[in-house]
Structures are given as C-alpha cells and as structure tokens.
Amino acid sequence: MKRSKRKNCTALFAAAAVMLAAIPGMQAFASSGAQPAGGTLAEAADGTYTSTTQGFGGDIIAEVTIENGVMTDVKVTGDSETPELGAVAVAELPEKMLAAQSVEVDGMSGATISSNAIKLAVASALAEAGVEMEVSAESAASLAEQTAEKTEETLDVDIVVIGAGGAGMTAAITAKQAGKDVLVLEKMPYVGGNTTKATGGMNAAETHYQKEQNIEDTVEQFVEDTMEGGHQINNRELVTTLAENSADAIDWLDSIGAPLPKVSFSGGATNARIHAPEDGSGVGTYLVEAFKKELENQGVSLLLETKATELILENGRAAGVKAESATTDYTIHAKAVILATGGFGANEDMYTSYRPDLKGTVTTNAPGATGDGVVMAEAAGAALVDMKEIQLHPTVEQNTSIMVTESVRGDGAILVNQSGRRFVNEMETRDVVSAAELEQDGAYAYIIFDQRLRDNLKAIEKYADAGIVTEAKDVSELAEQLGMDAAVLQETMDNWNKAVAEQKDEEFGRDTGMDHDLSSAPYYAIRIAPGIHHTMGGVRIDTDTEVLTEEGNAIAGLFAAGEVTGGVHGGNRIGGNAVADIVVFGRIAGQNASAYVDAQK
C-alpha cells in the first residue's frame, strides 16, 4: 500500500475555537492545562443547569443539578449517539462524574468523540452555574485533536473492502490469498458487524460433514428450500450459486481453522443442513474470531473507526473510495472495490422510507448496519432490489432490544397475549409469528416458560441478568404480575400441557418444540414484540458479485457481498442462510475482484 499524508487545518478548527470561547467552563481546554479561574462547586447556587454540545451523531444535552455545593444529579441525553459506544458513554459517564464530583473522568474507549462532547456539555452546564471545572492537559489535547486538525491522506491499493463483517473479512482474506494488496475499512472500533450476532449456523449441502454423518441432502433441495422460504421471489440464479458453492465454502472454513462440523435441522430446511461449531458456541462470534485471526496472519491492512463516505468513479469504473476517521480524511485509490457494509436494519429513517409501517419498531441489529453501502452504490448508478423485504424477529424485548432466541420456543415455551391466551403456532416462520403478534391488542405478547426450561438454556440467565424476566411462584401469581385474568392463563397452561401430553395441538397445529410441558414452578415471562432483524433487499448483483445497474450492466470494478446485496433471500431469509451468504459470496467477491485487478495489468 502506498500512502501520502498532509496536515490540514479544516473549517472545524474555526468552529472549535468559537465553541470553546463560548463556553467559559471549558476555557481550560483551550489553554494548555488545568487552571480553574471561576467559582467552585461549593460556591454555586442550588439549581439545575443545562447545556447542549455536538456529539458524534447529533446534540448531546447535559442537565446538572447542584444542591448544597454538591453535584447531586447529572443527566445526559444523546439519542443520536452510536448504540453500544457513544450511547454507552452517555449512560455511564454521568455516574462517574457524580462519583468524582468532576468532569475529569476516563472517557469510554472507542467513543472518544462522544465522551469529549459529554465532558464539554457537563462543563458548560456547570459554567452556567458559575463553576469552572478543572480539566487535565490530556483531555485538552484529546479534544483539541478531535476538533482542531484533520490530516489528508492518500492511499493506493489493489482492492479496498468496505466493511469488516463476515462478508468483508471473507472477501479480504480470499483476495489476499490471491496475492492482492488489500485494505479493509471498518467504521466501528471493532470488526464483526451483524455477523457477530448470528447464533445458529451455516446452511450447506453435500458437505463432507453430512456425508460422514450419513445425512442425505442435495444442492437442488437446498435451492428449493431457500426459494420456498423466500416466497419464491428470490433470484434463483443467486440461490443456485449459494447452494452449489456451499460445500466448498465449508471446506474453505476448515482450511482457515474454522470448522463447522455439527450438522442439524433448522427451520425451513428439508434435511439436516445447518453447520455449527463443535463446542456449541455462537457461529457468529466463532467465525468473526477466526476471520480476524486470519486477517492478522495474512497481514491484511485494516483501518478501524474509518467510515467510507463515497465511491470514486473514473470513466464509469469504480476506482476507489473516500473515507474519514476522527483525525483523517482519506482518498483511497483502488483497482477494485468490494462493498460489504451489511444491511440497514439499524437505520430507522431508511427502513421507514421503504416501509412506513415499521416506524418505531426496535432493531436487533449491530449499530453499523445503517445502509451506507446501499446509498454509496446507488449514487454510483447501482440498481436496488427487494428493499421492502425486511425480516422481523418475533421475540424481541422492546426496552433493551434483546432478542429472545428461537431456542426458547424450540425448547417448549409458548406465546400468550395480554388476555392470557395463545394466538399462533409459536414454531411458525418469523414472518408469520411476527404478523400474529402485531394483530394482538397492543401489538405485543409474552413468552412463557418454566424452571425446567430455564435450567436447560444458558441464554435465559443473560435475560434474567438484564432484568427483563418476570418470575412467579405459580401460574396465578404470574397472571397477577402480568395484569392478566388468572383463570384464563391457568386454562391456557392446562390446555398446553395436555397438548404436549397427547402430542397434539388442536388449537394451532404446533408439532415441534413439544418435548416438555410447562409444569415446573417457578414460572417466567418476558414481554416481547417484533424487532427488525434482517434486511433482505439491497444492491443488485450477478452471480459473479458484480454490482449491476438498472439496465443490468455491471459497474466495472465494483463488487458486493453479504447483507448489503439483495436477491438471495427474497421475501424471507431462512435461518442459516445469512452465514452461507457471507462466506459463499464473500469468497466469490474476493476471487473476482482479484481476477479483475489482474485483467487491468
């Protein structure tokens, strides 16, 4: 990789100077170190003081209450901060400030911009009370770097990969294996994206693991199951490519030390086809760890906290990308570009623009899933497909966005509405169960389970720790806690236990997840509703992962793989196919981008 650098005072410098000058409490930041010049906390009048500053995503508002010379409350709101980073800083820094009675506390790593903005906002609210807070030279330097100067840097590589989730990392490793000079850009401070959240496994047919375990399966059946699951609106050619290359993808995972030998059944698959890690760990975190190691082993360059903003086109060909970090504006020249930015399930504005009915729906998505790749590709002339096809996950706790895994229903839990009645076959596909929930009064439901189930599933402890589980010693107490009619809930439970005993659910025709009844107290409930889970639509590609225009022409040099693309999953993605998608098409993108680079020489 070739690089050239230039320091550049940007317009931000002037803006920062104005901002600091306007905030008496933070004048210490503008000079070299700690030097309180005004009143102290002890001298401040009782009251609540407010101030607003600019954070990473939008306004940060601080509200500081002073009583008898002590900060008794610090409230910070910053709704636009990146969930899991800036948002965590918003939640955690005020407590630290209260404990220290100072703004000078450790910021949150990975969220420097938000942390500094929170310190600024609180210091400026204190300034309203005439309090000048002391800050260290280190904080001053950090803020100065954040606001004052940006460097311009130009890089030259063979292939730039945008996004370090499963698809991007697979593509990068493959391209590096083909001898290319590869740079990966990731806007978050960590790799993994939504891929980290995959819990099930990877669908693949005619694999050596299936053969060794005498499991009969065919590529054709994999294609038909995927088409059926996707309501037949998937792009059959892409689905065929997915299925035909899946066994080879499993071999490739073996070769990089990420075997998936445990084969089992999963929803929508005719045969045992979902491949998972031997030790039962979540497939997403398992693969992300392996990919990360392989990237390091192969020496692939990776820039974290660096967001791609625009594709560079030259004579209609993709020729690189513009990107930015907190300190640097990059111009990256590349012979080929691979888009692997994931979906847009964390971008409410974007998904409601396609599906206004989803306004206010919570999301299970990683914070980076904001559809940047879709926007950049569209600006470069790419066609988009199936943008309205958004998968809801039916069991998401709405205050925390915690997704209650399908295993809870699979192991025997039921869903009841506020009246205490079941309303659907809980084992139906995600779209059917979600739609049924939305038809209930209030558009929510409760997932109900018992102590046996809790003992059997480690995941429940995570939910209990998060404080989302209601516990009761018997059914009637549970009904009381949930505000339901106890007689109705008791009847529902009795009917269900009878259905399990007879292995016949006359009401809703459920015939799986019925190995155990719900009869061992205490009883538990989690209030849930649907949450955005997967965006099936995206950039249109062909089976070579070339990005296509509306007219069906490939945009030379531009490739895309993973959730940023549309067409593979149609109207509904079946479990196990997201991981198949990223590994199969990630590899194809890496191979074809490399071949394209070779052809340029």
Ligand code: ADP
């Ligand atoms: P996939 O499953 O298709 O690989 P993921 O959600 O796992 O999708 O990964 C996509 C990655 O791309 C995430 O880590 C996300 O933070 C990253 N990303 C999204 N937009 C950008 C961007 N503009 N620049 C750099 N990285 C991005």
